[in-house]
Amino acid sequence: MTDKLRETQDSEFLIFKGQTFTYDDLLTRISFFQKELEQNGIREGECVALIGDYSPNAIFLLMALLLNRNIVVPLSNESREKHLDMFEDAKVNQIIEINENDSWTLREGSESASHPLLDDLREKGESGIIIFTSGTSGKSKASVLSAGRLLEKYKTAKRKPLRTLIFLKLDHIGGINTLFAILFNGGTIVTSDSRTPESVYQAVDKHAVQVLPATPTFLNMMLMSKADAGYNLSSLQLITYGTEPMPQSTLRGIHRLFPDVRLKQTYGLTELGIFSTKSKDSQSTWMKVGCAGTETKITGGTLWVRSESAMLGYLNAPSPFDEDGWYDTGDQVETDGEYIRILGRKSEIINVGGEKVFPAEVESVFLEIPNVRDVLITGRKNPITGEIVAAEAVLEKEEDIKSFRKRAVAHCRQKLQPYQIPQIISVTDRKLSNDRFKKIRNV
Known part of the structure; x- marks a missing residue:
């Protein structure tokens, strides 16, 4: 060496x-x-x-x-x-x-x-x-x-x-x-x-x-x-x-x-x-x-x-x-x-009624929405479909949550299949990545 x-x-x-x-x-x-x-x-x-x-x-x-x-x-x-x-x-x-x-x-x-x-x-x-x-x-x-x-x-x-x-x-x-x-x-x-x-x-x-x-x-x-x-x-x-x-x-x-x-x-x-x-x-x-x-x-x-x-x-x-x-x-x-x-x-796939949802694909679409700084897509348990898609977003500036959810869903409907659209949308100010700048999905 x-x-x-x-x-x-x-x-x-x-x-x-x-x-x-x-x-x-x-x-x-x-x-x-x-x-x-x-x-x-x-x-x-x-x-x-x-x-x-x-x-x-x-x-x-x-x-x-x-x-x-x-x-x-x-x-x-x-x-x-x-x-x-x-x-x-x-x-x-x-x-x-x-x-x-x-x-x-x-x-x-x-x-x-x-x-x-x-x-x-x-x-x-x-x-x-x-x-x-x-x-x-x-x-x-x-x-x-x-x-x-x-x-x-x-x-x-x-x-x-x-x-x-x-x-x-x-x-x-x-x-x-x-x-x-x-x-x-x-x-x-x-x-x-x-x-x-x-x-x-x-x-x-x-x-x-x-x-x-x-x-x-x-x-x-x-x-x-x-x-x-x-x-x-x-x-x-x-x-x-x-x-x-x-x-x-x-x-x-x-x-x-x-x-x-x-x-x-x-x-x-x-x-x-x-x-x-x-x-x-x-x-x-x-x-x-x-x-x-x-x-x-x-x-x-x-x-x-x-x-x-x-x-x-x-x-x-x-x-x-x-x-x-x-x-x-x-x-x-x-x-x-x-x-x-x-x-x-494979461990991060969200199974919605038998359909596979890859978080990265939904995150890519979500990041196109104006005022979204970052987003984390995860699955949440659901008694009917097994899982549903959830989005946790960090915004550039404060916005009425109802207005934001409406805009987000409208944008996702243009780009995603119905089963891929987040059913739960929340806003957070927490850090979504670890010290290696990689998304934290085990939350």
């Missing part, structure tokens, strides 16, 4: 709060932290929680821990209320915390705990990464990944070095993917002061960002904010999106806002890693999924994947793989030749 980094040692590696670091700085600091880990008694094979957001020392320590053959558990500051449970699930031995000023502290976790998946990595002398699933539809699961298997694809991938704004954090498989894709191609990481549309626009303008990875929920926030005025965004070449279905209305809006920017859908899961994709075009949610070492198949309308970079298993749940190594993604898809379109998770 360090040999690859030496190829671009004079290039910019990171722009953080006005400071610029080169790849030579990265190599120097990795070496420094390897010695610090040794002096602080962090042994090979120990499970180490790394708490912090994107910062120089967070990246330096992550790399040093992997080279020290540790099993790293990246955690964000935004998930603090879950940390104690995560420490227990991940059998954490040591805890490193990155503070706001980018200094770091070390404290002990639990006594050495055993688990077959962790023991397997230790016996092979491999480093690992434990990433918790988002938990949007239930309890977060602790996925154990072999760092070697995960990083293998980056060694051969050749891409042009670009300036990429980091959006997804280190505790997300998308954030890990973005980091190593940049590093192995000699690109530049750009951070923003916060994860708000205004801060992202400012970073793109100030640092000539070329690539913006985001989620559909955040891209919709960018549209609703109307905060792009006054910023020079001409450097932007590519926007990638994933982690949840993209509402067609949001995709159209982003294409109108950035007509010269290529929009690309990504696909991946914590359990499998991120795969190469090819979108039909910038205005399409149809894509091809696959890369070397990855196989896909459609069974009963659901996408199944078998991948060489797949996780070893969960620490706190049974293995989800079948006997041949296939993983049921739970994603319902449509097919068009080699292309697929993600309709939504």
Whole structure:
């Protein structure tokens, strides 16, 4: 890994709060932290929680821990209320915390705990990464990944070095993917002061960002904010999106806002890693999924994947793989030749009298309604039809609820089948997405 980094040692590696670091700085600091880990008694094979957001020392320590053959558990500051449970699930031995000023502290976790998946990595002398699933539809699961298997694809991938704004954090498989894709191609990481549309626009303008990875929920926030005025965004070449279905209305809006920017859908899961994709075009949610070492198949309308970079298993749940190594993604898809379109998770389908309703499809239509900032579509039990569709909307400005419901139903009747139209419509000011900017559906 360090040999690859030496190829671009004079290039910019990171722009953080006005400071610029080169790849030579990265190599120097990795070496420094390897010695610090040794002096602080962090042994090979120990499970180490790394708490912090994107910062120089967070990246330096992550790399040093992997080279020290540790099993790293990246955690964000935004998930603090879950940390104690995560420490227990991940059998954490040591805890490193990155503070706001980018200094770091070390404290002990639990006594050495055993688990077959962790023991397997230790016996092979491999480093690992434990990433918790988002938990949007239930309890977060602790996925154990072999760092070697995960990083293998980056060694051969050749891409042009670009300036990429980091959006997804280190505790997300998308954030890990973005980091190593940049590093192995000699690109530049750009951070923003916060994860708000205004801060992202400012970073793109100030640092000539070329690539913006985001989620559909955040891209919709960018549209609703109307905060792009006054910023020079001409450097932007590519926007990638994933982690949840993209509402067609949001995709159209982003294409109108950035007509010269290529929009690309990504696909991946914590359990499998991120795969190469090819979108039909910038205005399409149809894509091809696959890369070397990855196989896909459609069974009963659901996408199944078998991948060489797949996780070893969960620490706190049974293995989800079948006997041949296939993983049921739970994603319902449509097919068009080699292309697929993600309709939504099987677990999120609303069954209205035997008819399937996909929340993302209804959300796309609802977001077209004037004064709607965001919406969450869920199913509610009903004694006659089994379930009915419910909409919880966040409005731009206050509006009489009866008037809003009337407008919303009228709009939905023009675009949706009768069984898809929300029968319950409420207005809320609560946040509808989690700290990974993904819709919360397990409410």
